Amino acid sequence: MENLIEHPWYSAYPDGIERHLDFPECSLYQMLENSVEIFGEQTALIYQGEQISYQTMKDKVDRLANVWDELEIGKGDRIGLMVSNCPSYVYAFYAAQKLGAIVVQMNPMYTPREMEYITNTVDTRYLVTESKYLEKVAQVAETNPFKHVFVIDDEKRQNFDVQSIPSLIQSQQRKQLEPTVITPKEDIAVIQFTGGTTGKMKGAMLTHYNLVANVIQSYLMYGEEMKKGKEVTLTCTPLYHVYAMTSGMNLSIYLGASNILVPKFQVDRVLELIQTYRPTFFPGVPTMYNAFINHPDVESYGLNCLKFCSSGSAPLPIDVIHRFEKVTGATIGEGYGMSETSPSTHRNPTQGVRKIGSIGIPFPGTDSKVVDVEGSELPPGSVGELIIHGPQVMKGYWKNPEETAKSLKNGWIHTGDLATMDEDGYFYIVGRKKELIISGGFNVYPQEIEGVLYEHPEVKEAAAIGIPDDYSGERVKAYVVLNEGAKTTSGELTNFCQERLTRYKVPKEIEIRDSLPRNSVGKLLKRHLVKEEQYRNTEAR
Known part of the structure; x- marks a missing residue:
């Protein structure tokens, strides 16, 4: 009874979830290896009509890791990924993880000034990008020289020293390269920069343990209806965003799901993909759901194949939820997350009670409170700051102890969001403290x-x-x-x-x-x- 008083959301968990969980201390590359062993011949990636198996995907990851190892890229080196959704993003991400390097997520829409700030902040000396962005890469390289720049295509639009990832993978001979030894709770896998809403962008350090734990937490929250080796994910949100990286890419690999990678969301094209491939899981954002419900022919595309829909990046208006579910028959599980938490911390359960308008309940292994300005916990119904504790909470901000101390206190991340919790343990966001x-x-x-x-x-x-x-x-x-x-x-x-x-x-x-x-x-x-x-x-x- 005591646990239910302190954690009223326990009773809302899907059947079979333990109240206290021990998450495996494994690296992201080990997670990939585990899935390849089970789902090797199944389709891992679908991109522009091409289907790539798990075994082929891992083979390309390993070949790229071999190339980078020969270039002396190793543990702790920062590799910027500044590309749209495509297989080469996945290969580069997991090749970096095999070597113990750190992926620095970079938005292709960044200006040269923003790129320079990030590369300076984390000392990024390796970059994976697309040929069409080389002009601004060259501008940044004038003051922040890269050791190596790689492009995901073969096209080179200017005189710049780059190497093509597809060509490197194709030319590389297969060889046995042992994965770098990783300490999952300590070693950083990804630096995810926050959006800069409170000033300069900060680099959230996410460990292997953070990211693997969040994948498992997400899977558990979907309950028994989500089947390993049976799901098809439609990833339209960009992988350089933490939400898509975890819910679109990493969760799909953990599940042995087929992942349809879409480089740019265009509603007509996406509806055609849904009609063709019948995806079961769609991690979207509010603008995408808005586009669906305002499409004149949405009902003719058969969106009833979508068993699991989630929404991230911004609050999803209740009216949009109702309209989407009415025209599609699908269900959206609204939740909550942030760059600093890998990202997901709360969601409405797929099985059991769903409270539309809430962000749901904390993930398994996650604790959450609403506190006043002094940090004291408030009773249900009170408005205060949402704070969170769990295995997905970041290690801190890269070389920024002052901001880390402000946001991370005794392992609790202070979100800056105003929230309230009801008697059943469901949380509601009412706004930003600063808004x-x-x-x-x-x-x-x-x-x-x-x-x-x-x-x-x-x-x-x-x-x-x-x-x-x-x-x-x-x-x-x-x-x-x-x-x-x-x-x-x-x-x-x-x-x-x-x-x-x-x-x-x-x-x-x-x-x-x-x-x-x-x-x-x-x-x-x-x-x-x-x-x-x-x-x-x-x-x-």
Whole structure:
């Protein structure tokens, strides 16, 4: 009874899950070896019509590791991966893990300045990229010279010293190269940079143990319905993002699933892939689910093959969940995660009670609390900061002890998100600590306002922020993108909010616009909206 009082979510776990778990201390490469031994001849990757078996995939990983070993790339060396979803990403990722090197995840959309910051911060001397990005790679190399640059294609668009990964793999002779000895709890596998919402980007150090544990936790949360060797994953979210790396790539390998790699999300193309390959698992983001429900012919593509859908990177509006599930028959398991936690920590269980609008319950082996500003745990129903403890929590930020000390206290990661927990142990995110709007002394949570706006049938996207106000301290402003052909006005949306929100929560201004600023994985960039308002205020003076 004591455990249920302290951890009320235990009773919501799928059948067969132990309350206290010991996760295996193995490397990511060992995880790959284990799956190849079991599923060797089954399809591991599907890319642009080509199907690649587990055995072939491992053979290419090993050949690339041989090449890199000859180039004296070894344990602890940082290798930047700046590519779209493709088999070469997988080969490079796992070749690095075999050698004990550290993968540095890099968004291909980074500017040269951002690339320079990351390569400087972690001393990245090796880079895997695409030929079309070589121009900006050359700019970075002027001040941050790379020892070796590799491209995933054979095309070279400028005079730059690069080597082609497909050519290197093809020319390399097979030889026995023993994997580097790894200490899973200590050795870093991946440096995942945070989005920089609080300033300069920070490199979260994720160990082999962190990442393997999170894969197993994810699998357990799906319950007995998820079958090893039987699933087909559709990975459209970019693998350089921690969510896709774990839920799209690593979980698929652990499961022995076939993984359809999509370099760019285009809704018509993705629907065709669903119709052709009948995937069972789709780790998506809100913009993708929005695209599905707004496609005029979505019901004709048979999305009922999707048994498991998850959503990450940003909160998923309740209205989008209902509409997606109505038109497809699929179920979305909304959850929570962050770069610092490998990334997943909470999810609504596939079996048992699902509470739409919540982030669900903590993963097996994960503890979670809502605390006040002093760090004291708050009772159910109270709003405070969400903190998390578990095997997936990062080792710290790369060479940044000050920020590590702020975020990681006694093994607990302080998320910066405001949350509440109900009596059953289900958690709800109500906003970011830094996004909390205080208007006339009242706390206003942007997510509540956005949720109301999403209820309007003509609203496609919504965002709310606080802007300075001489009278109330801050006033609420909302930004809305309408569905195609919609005629709703700002005044009508204000009236809609007035019928559903307390007076001080109603936006004082609603701006209708063509789009909202988002990053490459669909995460809303509210800081850009804040900067817009700051610029407008400066111009008005």
